Amino acid sequence: xxxxxxxxxxGALILIAIIAAIxxxxxxxxxxxxxxxxxxxxxxxxxxxxxxxxxxSLISQIxxxxxxxxxxxxxxxxxxxxxxxxxRTAMAVANAGYIIxxxxxxxxxxxxxxxxxxxxxxxxxxxxxxxxxxxxxxxHFWYSPDYVNRTVKQMEEDLISIDPSNASYYEQNYANLELxxxxxxxxxAEISRQFNGTRVASTESVFQYLANAAGLNVVSPPAFTQxxxxxxxxxxxxxxxxxxxxxxxxxxxxxYNQQTVTPITENMKTLAAHDGIPIIGITETVQxxxxxxxxxxxxxxxxxxxxxxxxxxxxx
Numbered sequence: 357x358x359x360x361x362x363x364x365x366x367g368a369l370i371l372i373a374i375i376a377a378i379x380x381x382x383x384x385x386x387x388x389x390x391x392x393x394x395x396x397x398x399x400x401x402x403x404x405x406x407x408x409x410x411x412x413s414l415i416s417q418i419x420x421x422x423x424x425x426x427x428x429x430x431x432x433x434x435x436x437x438x439x440x441x442x443x444r445t446a447m448a449v450a451n452a453g454y455i456i457x458x459x460x461x462x463x464x465x466x467x468x469x470x471x472x473x474x475x476x477x478x479x480x481x482x483x484x485x486x487x488x489x490x491x492x493x494x495x496h497f498w499y500s501p502d503y504v505n506r507t508v509k510q511m512e513e514d515l516i517s518i519d520p521s522n523a524s525y526y527e528q529n530y531a532n533l534e535l536x537x538x539x540x541x542x543x544x545a546e547i548s549r550q551f552n553g554t555r556v557a558s559t560e561s562v563f564q565y566l567a568n569a570a571g572l573n574v575v576s577p578p579a580f581t582q583x584x585x586x587x588x589x590x591x592x593x594x595x596x597x598x599x600x601x602x603x604x605x606x607x608x609x610x611x612y613n614q615q616t617v618t619p620i621t622e623n624m625k626t627l628a629a630h631d632g633i634p635i636i637g638i639t640e641t642v643q644x645x646x647x648x649x650x651x652x653x654x655x656x657x658x659x660x661x662x663x664x665x666x667x668x669x670x671x672x
Contacts, residue, residue: 402423403448404416414533415456417648422519432644434615436463446469458495458498460484460495479514486506494565498649512526536648544566563611575606580597584616584621609663609664612636635663
C-alpha cells in the first residue's frame, strides 16, 4: 500500500511540474502587458502597445480577438505632451510584439524606450515616419482623415505580416473599420461644403489638420498656437494679435484644447465669451477613453458643426 501511495504522489508531482513548464513556456511566448487581462483565443495573441489611445482604439478594431492592446496615454485630465514613462510602461514596451508610436517629437518617451531594447521580432510603427514627417512638424496626425486612412492601412499590413495565418480576419476587420470611419469623414466633407473659408480661431495647433480638411481658415497667430502646443509661453506680440482678432469679431468661433489649459488660453476663452463668439472644446486623446476613435471624432465634429450653424443663423 505504501509503495502504491508513493507512486501516486510521485506521479502527481510530475504532472504538476509538466503543467508548470507549459505555463512558463506559454508566458514567455505570449507575455501579458501589465494592467490588462489576456484575450483568450485559439491562436497566439499579439501583445500591442500603443503610445496613445487614439492609435490604440484603431489597432484594437483591426486586431480584434487576436490582439491585446495597451494604450499608454489616455488620461483625460492630463496633457499628453507632459507624459513621463514609468517601470510598468517600460516592461510593456519590452514585452510587446507590435508597438505604435506617433513620432515627430510627440512621444519621445516611447521612442527612447524602444531604443533601449525590444524583444526580437517586434514590429514598430512610427506614424510620423510613415507620413514622411519629422520633429518640428505639427504632430497631431490623427486629426487628419487622410493620415488616419493611411495609418490604419499600415496597421492592417503589419498585423498580417506578424500573423499571416489570420490574414483574412484582419482584412475583414479593416474593411469594417473603413466603413465605420465613413460617417465622421463624410461630416468633415459636409462642413467643408457649408463653411469653406470661414475664419476661426484656435488656441493651439491640434485643430489645424482638421480645419484644413474641413476647409476652415485658422487665423490665429501660428507662433501662439505652436508655443501653446509645445507647452511654452507664446510670444507677447502673438498674444496681442490673438486678442485683437477676438475683440474685432473677425472670427466665427474659438476652438480650444481641453487638455492644455493655461492662464493665457483661459483669457482667450474669456475674451471670446465676452464678445459672443461660440467656443467649442476638443481633446488630444479619445474622450471618454472607452469610446471608439470614430465616435469620439464624430462627437467633436457635431459640436463644431452646431457652432458654425449658430453663427450662420445669427448672421455672424
